[in-house]
Amino acid sequence: MKTSYFRPSIDEMSAYTPGEQPKVSNLVKINTNENPYPPAPGVFETIRKFNADRLRLYPQPTSDAVRKIIAELNNVEPSMVIAGNGSDDILNIAIRSFCAPDLPLACFTPSYSLYPVLAAMQQAPVLKISLNSDFSIPDDVLKQTTNANLLIIARPNAPTGNSFPIAQMQKIIKGFDGIVLVDEAYADFADDNCMALVKDFPNLIVSRTLSKSYALAGLRFGYAVASPSIINGMMKIRDSYNVDMLTQEVASAALLDQEYLSKTKETILKTRALLERELTSLGFKYIASQANFLFAMPPDRDGQRLFDALRADGIIVRYFPGEITGQYVRISVGSDVEIERLLQTAKRIYN
Amino acid sequence: MKTSYFRPSIDEMSAYTPGEQPKVSNLVKINTNENPYPPAPGVFETIRKFNADRLRLYPQPTSDAVRKIIAELNNVEPSMVIAGNGSDDILNIAIRSFCAPDLPLACFTPSYSLYPVLAAMQQAPVLKISLNSDFSIPDDVLKQTTNANLLIIARPNAPTGNSFPIAQMQKIIKGFDGIVLVDEAYADFADDNCMALVKDFPNLIVSRTLSKSYALAGLRFGYAVASPSIINGMMKIRDSYNVDMLTQEVASAALLDQEYLSKTKETILKTRALLERELTSLGFKYIASQANFLFAMPPDRDGQRLFDALRADGIIVRYFPGEITGQYVRISVGSDVEIERLLQTAKRIYN
Numbered sequence: 001m002k003t004s005y006f007r008p009s010i011d012e013m014s015a016y017t018p019g020e021q022p023k024v025s026n027l028v029k030i031n032t033n034e035n036p037y038p039p040a041p042g043v044f045e046t047i048r049k050f051n052a053d054r055l056r057l058y059p060q061p062t063s064d065a066v067r068k069i070i071a072e073l074n075n076v077e078p079s080m081v082i083a084g085n086g087s088d089d090i091l092n093i094a095i096r097s098f099c100a101p102d103l104p105l106a107c108f109t110p111s112y113s114l115y116p117v118l119a120a121m122q123q124a125p126v127l128k129i130s131l132n133s134d135f136s137i138p139d140d141v142l143k144q145t146t147n148a149n150l151l152i153i154a155r156p157n158a159p160t161g162n163s164f165p166i167a168q169m170q171k172i173i174k175g176f177d178g179i180v181l182v183d184e185a186y187a188d189f190a191d192d193n194c195m196a197l198v199k200d201f202p203n204l205i206v207s208r209t210l211s212k213s214y215a216l217a218g219l220r221f222g223y224a225v226a227s228p229s230i231i232n233g234m235m236k237i238r239d240s241y242n243v244d245m246l247t248q249e250v251a252s253a254a255l256l257d258q259e260y261l262s263k264t265k266e267t268i269l270k271t272r273a274l275l276e277r278e279l280t281s282l283g284f285k286y287i288a289s290q291a292n293f294l295f296a297m298p299p300d301r302d303g304q305r306l307f308d309a310l311r312a313d314g315i316i317v318r319y320f321p322g323e324i325t326g327q328y329v330r331i332s333v334g335s336d337v338e339i340e341r342l343l344q345t346a347k348r349i350y351n
Numbered sequence: 352m353k354t355s356y357f358r359p360s361i362d363e364m365s366a367y368t369p370g371e372q373p374k375v376s377n378l379v380k381i382n383t384n385e386n387p388y389p390p391a392p393g394v395f396e397t398i399r400k401f402n403a404d405r406l407r408l409y410p411q412p413t414s415d416a417v418r419k420i421i422a423e424l425n426n427v428e429p430s431m432v433i434a435g436n437g438s439d440d441i442l443n444i445a446i447r448s449f450c451a452p453d454l455p456l457a458c459f460t461p462s463y464s465l466y467p468v469l470a471a472m473q474q475a476p477v478l479k480i481s482l483n484s485d486f487s488i489p490d491d492v493l494k495q496t497t498n499a500n501l502l503i504i505a506r507p508n509a510p511t512g513n514s515f516p517i518a519q520m521q522k523i524i525k526g527f528d529g530i531v532l533v534d535e536a537y538a539d540f541a542d543d544n545c546m547a548l549v550k551d552f553p554n555l556i557v558s559r560t561l562s563k564s565y566a567l568a569g570l571r572f573g574y575a576v577a578s579p580s581i582i583n584g585m586m587k588i589r590d591s592y593n594v595d596m597l598t599q600e601v602a603s604a605a606l607l608d609q610e611y612l613s614k615t616k617e618t619i620l621k622t623r624a625l626l627e628r629e630l631t632s633l634g635f636k637y638i639a640s641q642a643n644f645l646f647a648m649p650p651d652r653d654g655q656r657l658f659d660a661l662r663a664d665g666i667i668v669r670y671f672p673g674e675i676t677g678q679y680v681r682i683s684v685g686s687d688v689e690i691e692r693l694l695q696t697a698k699r700i701y702n
Contacts, residue, residue, distance in 0.1 A: 002528065002529075004584075005449055005500055005501075005529055005530045005554065006448055006449065006584045007447075007448065007449065007450075007451050007454060010447075010448055010584055010587060010588065011584065013587060014587070015586060015587040016591055018409070018412050018591040018592070019409075021408075021409055021410075021411060021412060029408075032409060034407055034408050034409065035407045036407075037407070038403070038404040038407060039403055039404070039406055039407060043403050043406065044403040044404075047398060047401055047403050047597075048399070050398055052389070052390055052394050052395040052398050052601075053389040053390070053395075054569060055390055055394065055566065055567050055568070055569035055570050055601075056385055056386045056387075056388070056389060056390060056566035056567065056568060056569065057372075057380075057385050057568055057569055058369070058370075058372055058383060058385065058562070058568040058569060059372075059568075059569050059571070060372060061369050061372060085436050085590065085593065085595075086590065086592055088590045088591060088592065089590060092590060096358075096361075096472065097357055097358065097361055098356055098357065098358065099358075100358050103358060114591070121447065121587075121588060149356055150356075177353065178353075178356055179356045203356065211409070215406065215407035216406050216407065217406070217407060217408055217409040217410075217592075218405060218406035218407065218408055218409060218410050218595060218596035218597070219406050219595055219596070219597070220410070220592060220593075220594075220595040233355075233357045233361055233362070235366060236361060236364060236365075236366040236472075237361065237472060239436065239437065239439045239440060239443060240367055240369040240439060240465070241369070241437055241439065241568075241571055242436065242571075243571075244436075244569060244570055244571040244595070244598060245569035245570070246398075246569070246570070246597060247595060250403075250406075
């Protein structure tokens with residue numbers, strides 16, 4: 001008998017570690033960029049009115065109703081939309097579609113640490129391109145990614161929160177001989193996005209999630225928009241019934257209330273501005289954020305110390321060890337009350 | 352620019368075709384083995400009482416609460432359980448774990464046609480072992496599967512509905528130098544199952560779904576039980592939040608009501624017996640079923656003709672083209688009223 005039946009690459013790889021989901025409930029949890037406000041009223045209503053008897057039947061396999069809504073919102077055809085069980089499902093489908101031992105992934109560092117983990121499952125090499133010290137994209141990015149077949153760009157980037165100029169994105173998408181996936185998990189909080197570029201570039205995929213801006217992290221719904229031929233191929237990889245019946249309907253209800261989305265966004269951006277002001281007065285620096293979190297550097301550049309002090313006070317932020325990232329903590333923009341709690345601890349330490 | 356950025360195997364493969372989910376609602380839909388009865392009362396209550404505000408947070412990533420319930424039901428440790436977004440997710444994870452271009456999949460024909468599709472995504476060769484003419488497993492199965500790393504056995508088998516002797520299963524699992532995955536999607540309708548064997552065989556995975564017996568096809572929840580080291584490895588492949596918050600809680604409620612499950616099962620088995628009797632009196636033959644469907648051969652052995660005639664009367668069953676399978680149709684055991692409708696059409700044709 002063999003000692004392991006797993007593919008060697010599975011035995012060798014480490015699993016992705018998601019942000020902590022603590023079981024204690026009286027904590028200020030501002031570590032995984034969840035929304036402090038409830039989902040849209042239509043979400044409550046959809047669940048309340050849902051007749052559970054319908055669950056005995058399979059869901060519509062290709063999520064057609066919600067894809068139609070997404071298409072209308074983004075001014076594309078439904079054939080240009082794929083729905084996923086969270087945008088992690090979308091990322092997984094993309095990496096399975098375009099990466100292999102001879103088809104490398106390119107991505108940036110620091111960025112979302114799930115990308116290299118998904119590539120490892122495919123035994124695909126990963127070209128990790130270091131961002132500049134201000135977390136901008138290096139000018140020679142196309143030279144560094146020549147051999148890659150898929151390039152994933154989180155825009156706004158996580159955990160840093162900054163965005164990249166649209167003109168630079170266009171240049172990269174045009175010059176890259178492969179698929180560019182722009183992960184727009186945080187784009188609803190940003191000044192602009194790449195969705196309109198999908199019509200110009202047949203090698204562009206734009207992915208979105210309802211986890212952050214729509215306050216539906218617990219629901220698992222994400223989607224991608226791309227040219228029909230790209231979507232067709234990705235559809236083959238998708239599980240036949242990857243999005244459950246209730247999720248399709250709840251996602252539809254959330255997407256149909258754009259007014260509520262705007263209102264929530266405005267509130268969060270106000271709190272983010274407050275956080276920026278207060279941290280600045282305490283001697284912090286931060287990366288200009290286009291997202292619902294702030295990558296903030298305390299005066300002593302010791303992210304670990306701040307993380308530990310906050311934790312001792314029942315406040316959970318996220319800390320990313322590393323020479324550069326370790327100088328920061330990532331603070332999700334919670335409610336004003338939650339941010340006030342964080343500022344109290346920060347004041348005690350740095351004032 | 353390349354003509355396609357997809358991995359060549361993705362361009363070459365065809366997607367799995369799920370059973371038809373018609374949009375017209377006044378049909379008798381007995382084609383995808385859905386349950387004609389509603390899910391357990393606890394399912395209705397869980398959804399009615401669910402506070403949608405909670406959806407703004409991520410779900411518990413590893414589905415711990417429902418895994419604990421599954422472990423207790425099956426008399427194993429929670430570390431021996433993995434939860435999935437439907438058992439398709441479980442099958443996908445298993446094939447990604449154990450199959451590769453040099454690690455073939457073995458499965459039977461006829462059986463669930465998703466298995467070879469999932470293997471194609473991994474560029475894994477597929478050894479298709481023909482079942483005997485009575486759909487039993489051939490005696491030389493171990494000789495035929497020598498080179499495979501994963502062997503999937505649907506037990507009861509689909510679309511045929513028959514099972515395989517436990518003693519034969521033990522012999523296969525013991526003799527096979529690789530992982531045996533027993534897909535028990537229909538085991539709740541059967542006289543016995545392989546769950547107790549997991550403790551004896553470190554190379555055995557048993558998978559289950561809530562789609563059929565628990566009447567929750569629309570929910571997407573499945574699970575697998577295996578030795579902790581197998582589960583550990585499969586956990587790495589799983590999406591970090593593969594089962595959403597509401598699904599975890601609804602699945603728990605359904606699993607906790609074993610009395611309701613038994614009651615539904617008894618009703619379905621009674622209807623199955625009625626269907627068997629009536630079809631026999633019309634000159635049909637059928638494969639002795641351990642599932643909630645019947646693989647039935649009309650007197651003229653023309654499955655297509657029966658399928659078309661039923662469809663013309665608004666009754667949808669499933670037809671599998673092929674020299675052997677084409678002599679049958681697969682009839683899901685619906686309600687007594689639905690089966691009565693089917694029998695009316697059958698009587699008109701064959702009496």
